[in-house]
Amino acid sequence: MKAHTEYLTFQTKKHREYINITDRVAAALTASGIAEGMVLVSAMHITAGVWVNDAEDGLIADIDEWLEHLAPFKKDYRHHRTGEDNGDSHLKSLLVHHQVIVPVTRGKLDLGPWQQVYYAEFDGQRPKRLVIKVMGE
Amino acid sequence: MKAHTEYLTFQTKKHREYINITDRVAAALTASGIAEGMVLVSAMHITAGVWVNDAEDGLIADIDEWLEHLAPFKKDYRHHRTGEDNGDSHLKSLLVHHQVIVPVTRGKLDLGPWQQVYYAEFDGQRPKRLVIKVMGE
Amino acid sequence: MKAHTEYLTFQTKKHREYINITDRVAAALTASGIAEGMVLVSAMHITAGVWVNDAEDGLIADIDEWLEHLAPFKKDYRHHRTGEDNGDSHLKSLLVHHQVIVPVTRGKLDLGPWQQVYYAEFDGQRPKRLVIKVMGE
Numbered sequence: 001m002k003a004h005t006e007y008l009t010f011q012t013k014k015h016r017e018y019i020n021i022t023d024r025v026a027a028a029l030t031a032s033g034i035a036e037g038m039v040l041v042s043a044m045h046i047t048a049g050v051w052v053n054d055a056e057d058g059l060i061a062d063i064d065e066w067l068e069h070l071a072p073f074k075k076d077y078r079h080h081r082t083g084e085d086n087g088d089s090h091l092k093s094l095l096v097h098h099q100v101i102v103p104v105t106r107g108k109l110d111l112g113p114w115q116q117v118y119y120a121e122f123d124g125q126r127p128k129r130l131v132i133k134v135m136g137e
Numbered sequence: 138m139k140a141h142t143e144y145l146t147f148q149t150k151k152h153r154e155y156i157n158i159t160d161r162v163a164a165a166l167t168a169s170g171i172a173e174g175m176v177l178v179s180a181m182h183i184t185a186g187v188w189v190n191d192a193e194d195g196l197i198a199d200i201d202e203w204l205e206h207l208a209p210f211k212k213d214y215r216h217h218r219t220g221e222d223n224g225d226s227h228l229k230s231l232l233v234h235h236q237v238i239v240p241v242t243r244g245k246l247d248l249g250p251w252q253q254v255y256y257a258e259f260d261g262q263r264p265k266r267l268v269i270k271v272m273g274e
Numbered sequence: 275m276k277a278h279t280e281y282l283t284f285q286t287k288k289h290r291e292y293i294n295i296t297d298r299v300a301a302a303l304t305a306s307g308i309a310e311g312m313v314l315v316s317a318m319h320i321t322a323g324v325w326v327n328d329a330e331d332g333l334i335a336d337i338d339e340w341l342e343h344l345a346p347f348k349k350d351y352r353h354h355r356t357g358e359d360n361g362d363s364h365l366k367s368l369l370v371h372h373q374v375i376v377p378v379t380r381g382k383l384d385l386g387p388w389q390q391v392y393y394a395e396f397d398g399q400r401p402k403r404l405v406i407k408v409m410g411e
Contacts, residue, residue: 001138001275001411003310005379036140037272038177040312040375044386046327051231053183058215059227066228070207070344078332090333091340094325097234097371101177103270105142110268112181131384133377135311135410136272137138138275173277174409175314188368190320195352196364203365207344234371238314240407242279247405249318273409274275 004032004134007044012124018060019119021130025102026109028132035107037136042099044131047089047123049096055116067092067122089122096120104136141169141271144181149261155197156256158267162239163246165269172244174273179236181268184226184260186233192253204229204259226259233257241273278306278408281318286398292334293393295404299376300383302406309381311410316373318405321363321397323370329390341366341396363396370394378410 006028010019025041041050053059068088077087100117103110111117119130143165147156162178178187190196205225214224237254240247248254256267280302284293299315315324327333342362351361374391377384385391393404 001311001409003379003410005310005377005384036142037138038270040377042375042377044384044389046386046388052235053227053231054216056216056219058218059224062214062216062224063228063231066208071340077336079328079330079336081332082330087333087336090327091337094327094337094370096231098326099375101179101236101238101375103142103177103179103268105140105268105270110142110181110270112183112266114183115181129386131377131379133312133379133384135138136140173279174275175407189372190364190368191353193353193356195355196361199351199353199361200365200368203345233368238316238373238375240279240314240316240405242277242405242407247279247318247407249320249403251320252318272275273277 001135002034002137006132008130010119010121010128012121015124016064017121017124020055020116021119022117025117025132029104029109029134032134034104034134034136037104039102039104040133041117042131044129047086047093048128049093049098049120050100051096051118051120052100052115054114071095086123092122138272139171143269145267147256147258147265149258152261153201154258154261157192157253158256159254162254162269166241166246166271169271171241171271171273174241176239176241177270178254179268181266184223184230185265186230186235186257187237188233188255189237189252191251208232223260229259275409276308276411280406282404284393284395284402286395289398290338291395291398294329294390295393296391299391299406303378303383303408306408308378308408308410311378313376313378314407315391316405318403321360321367322402323367323372323394324374325370325392326374326389328388345369360397366396
């Protein structure tokens with residue numbers, strides 16, 4: 001089994017931001033030379049997520065509103081006694097999960113026609129890392 | 138590392154439907170000849186999910202009701218300005234995640250006694266694909 | 275590809291409990307001798323979860339309260355007609371997902387500085403199993 005590892009760093013302008021990283025995942029796959037296997041795409045922070053879904057701006061805004069509804073910013077999370085103010089960002093990360101696996105078949109990301117890989121930043125405006133690990137033959 | 142890839146297509150009768158695919162995942166494993174590794178089971182659409190949980194009809198109905206409560210059908214999702222009407226299906230997919238990994242040990246799916254693999258269709262009545270990728274030795 | 279498999283068993287004192295298992299995942303990696311690859315950490319029960327997030331007690335209490343809010347204990351789940359009373363535990367498991375993949379790079383868990391692996395018990399006080407599967411070279 002071969003493995004190829006890359007790290008991306010994001011510094012978003014907004015507190016919450018959603019970034020289509022499909023092309024960067026595909027580039028890591030190309031660099032790996034792997035034809036059959038998978039790519040793990042995983043946030044390295046606990047206030048960010050990774051998902052596979054549609055690249056449609058209206059939907060992205062719907063998702064953001066929905067996440068704020070289910071895991072709202074609040075002042076009074078216990079976590080804030082540590083001096084943090086990002087309790088909601090942790091909950092949002094848990095809700096959408098922090099990683100996906102993209103299968104690799106015949107040298108290509110084996111995604112459906114509308115599947116795009118997104119990095120979901122829930123507490124940005126500072127450097128945040130993500131790991132892309134390609135594994136296979 | 139060996140890899141074996143299969144695609145399933147579902148065309149459900151209902152808009153939302155939950156299908157136990159454990160036997161089909163096990164059949165793909167048998168066809169692969171792999172003894173140690175894992176099986177990735179991943180929806181190829183952005184309005185479907187895959188989970189591992191109980192094969193109990195009452196629970197399945199509970200899950201369906203719960204998902205409709207947390208990610209309800211609504212007319213006014215921004216996504217619907219594209220002509221779609223399935224905003225809730227995308228949110229339900231994000232909530233339950235679109236994929237699982239089943240470990241493979243000594244040639245068998247290494248699942249607990251009640252763990253069953255389900256395909257969760259949130260916008261059916263048309264052909265939808267899923268990829269099963271077995272990887273290992 | 276090499277594979278190394280371990281099983282952990284938990285018997286929690288409380289009905290819901292959250293256990294940091296990062297050291298045990300790291301120990302399984304060391305035992306495997308694998309330098310490049312990944313570790314699958316997956317609950318073998320359908321009323322438990324596994325996540326990667328912060329080891330901060332206030333946050334853990336926030337997560338517990340939030341999960342109880344989104345997937346509450348109720349008497350009247352249909353699942354309870356089977357004699358069970360843990361419908362909420364299944365929903366909590368679906369919400370946080372039952373597994374994570376930890377990438378392995380140069381013989382170490384390739385986690386960010388605050389990322390810790392947790393076993394989340396939603397229906398404890400009885401023996402529950404989890405599988406750790408290390409795969410790679």
